[in-house]
Amino acid sequence: MAKIRSLSITTPLLFAAPFKSEWAQTPIDINTPLSAGGWEDAGSLKFSRGFVLAKNDAKFLYLALDVVDDLGNDTGTNDYFWLSFDKNRDRAITANQDVNYGLYPGQPNKLGRQYYLGPGTWTALLPDPSLSEVRQEFGSSENSSASHRIWKFKIDLQEINVALSWPLSTPFTYFGFRVRSSNPAFTTDFPGDFYKDFTKLRQLVFSRKPVISPSLLGPLIGSVGLIPTTKIDTTGRATTDPGYFIAVQNAAFGGTLNLIGNRMKTQQLWNDGIKKYKVEITPPGGSAQKLISNWSNYRWTGSTYALESFAASSLGFYELANPSIDYSIDDLLIQFPTSALLPGLYQIKVIFYKRVGPLDVAVDNQTIGLFIDNHVPAVNIDSIKHGANEVSACAIETIGAAPDGLKFKITANDPEGNLLAANFYATYGAGLAVGIYSENYTPALGHWMGFSGKTIPASGNWRPPQSCAYSFIIVASARTTNGYGYIGQNSTHRNLTLLLS
Structure with a gap:
């Protein structure tokens, strides 16, 4: 099994300690007052005019700017904010990528979004x-009983390029903000001049360790990532309940996997002095063998995350981490890559041992089946025809009056039956796009392999909306998860110029 190299998420001597977001057990309704609940135990960071609060789930960052010094209940957008994120996390302003949020003029509850062009330009x-979304509030909070300005945000993690599925480091971003008050009059940047120099931005570390209901956890291996092992069926695929924070349907597994222990059980084992375990993997039709992997986890010291490395001993034993210590990934039993494995149903077994005299005696174990599939679906635009004639790539084709148009044959196929979605569309002009055909997985499809040589449209012809150069694109996504969301997709395209006569 390949070893995992871990990357540090901080450069301690150069930057301030990271700000830590906490997990939101339920989505926060930013329309309700800050004091109404939902923000308890949020990560908190003080700045000169108030406090920043942060929680996150698998989809959103919930951020509040609790501006306790802004005591004037000004209307409109005379009071405003800027909120910036370094999307590629390189501590430099990247034009047309790094994002700044602000208010639409005169609309204090409408969130606007723009890209940086350079220092102080957008x-x-x-x-x-x-x-x-954004909502403003004027009221009290845990930080001040006097009524004051509060800004509450619900930020889509995809918009700031954050995913909880990162296998080699704790998910993070860099951010900065401005708050402006007209009464009393002040304009405060945190950090100072952040919008001109991204090296000053503060690091925000995301949580990916919700407290999964004990009733959902497996007896020893509680979950794979955020997916409870009780939600994995006999085929090794997972389906989570509607409304669960990781939504998957009949999903295979791939990428780098985290096997998470049942906290109650691992704490009991630790208390009983049972801290050694082995992990075995049995491939399809094969025999059990030791699963050997190296990984790193980040231990919270109270001000920063410190990197700790974990590996098996020469005899294949791992040491259980103290469950009472706050790690980036709590109760992590093993992290291992699956990219080198062939598709199929694998049995993963964790066995705990207790030292009895000169012997290590097995005292507890659990086996789970995981269908591993790291193959992405095959995609192809098999043919594009205008009438009876095949249209070659880069051709210039004149389309006559309706019903004249194009006919396509397309393929989106996954032999292992783990296709999630197929989308066939065309882009043209200045950022324009038009959908041509799409199909998404439903449970009724079972182990969906997709289609080959499908005729689109089934009847009639497809006509372009205008004369232009077109790029026809097909994208197929895999119904494969690493325990934090779906991973894996494949695409291809073909370019034509179409002229309407």
């Missing part, structure tokens, strides 16, 4: 839709 507000 694009106009972006017109494309966003799942992110």
Whole structure:
């Protein structure tokens, strides 16, 4: 089994200690007052005019700017904020990528989004839709009983390029903000001049360790990532309940996997002095063998995350980490890559041992089956025809009056039956796109392999919306998870110029 190299997420001598977000057990409704509940135990960071609060789940960052010094209940957008994120986390301003959030003029509860062009310069507000939201509030909070300005945010993690599925480090971003008050009058940047120099941004570390209901956890191996082992069926695929924070349907496993212990059980083992365990893997049709892997986990020291390395002994034993210590991934039994494994159903067994005299005696174990599949679906645009004639790539084709148009044959196929979705569309002009065909997985499809040589449209022809150069693109996504979300997709495209006569 390949070894995992871990990457540090901090450069301690250069930057301030990271700000730590805490897990939101239920999505926070930012329409309700800050004091109404939901923000308890949030990560808290003091700045000169108040406090920043942070929670997250698998989809959103919930951030509150609790501006305790802003005691004037000004209307409109005379009081405002900027909120910036370094999307590629390189501590430098990257044009048309790093994002700044602000208010639409005169609309204090409408969140605008723009890209940086350089230090202190931005694009106009972006017109494309966003799942992110803002709500302003004037009221009390845990930090001050006097009524004051509060900004509450719900930021789509995809918009700031954060995913809880990162296998080699704790998910994080860099951020900075401005708050402006007209009464009393102040404008405060945190950190100072952050919008001109991203080396000053503060690191925000995301939580990916929710407290999964004990009723869902397996008896020893509680979960794979955030997916309880009780939600994995006999085929080695997982389906979670509607509303669960990681939504998967009949999903295979792939990528780098984290096997998480049942906290109650691991704490009991630790208290009983049972701290040694082995991990075995049995491939399809094969025999059990030791699963040997090296990994790192980040231990919270109270001000930062310190890197700790874990590995098996020469005899294949791992040492159980103290369950009472706060790690980036709590109760992590093993982290191992699956990219080198062939597709199929593997049995993973964790066995705990107790020293009895000169012998190590097995005292507890659990085996789970995981269908491993790291193959991405095959995709192809098999043919594009105009009438009876095949249209070659880069051709310039004239389309006559309706019903004249194009006919396509496309393929999106996954032999292992782990296809999630197929989407066939065309891009053209200045950022324009038009959908042509899409199909998504439903449980009724079972182990869905997709299709080969499918005729699109089934009847009639497809007509372009205007004369232009077109790129026809097919994208297929795998119904494969690493325990934190779906992973893996494949795409291909073909370019044509179409002229409407």
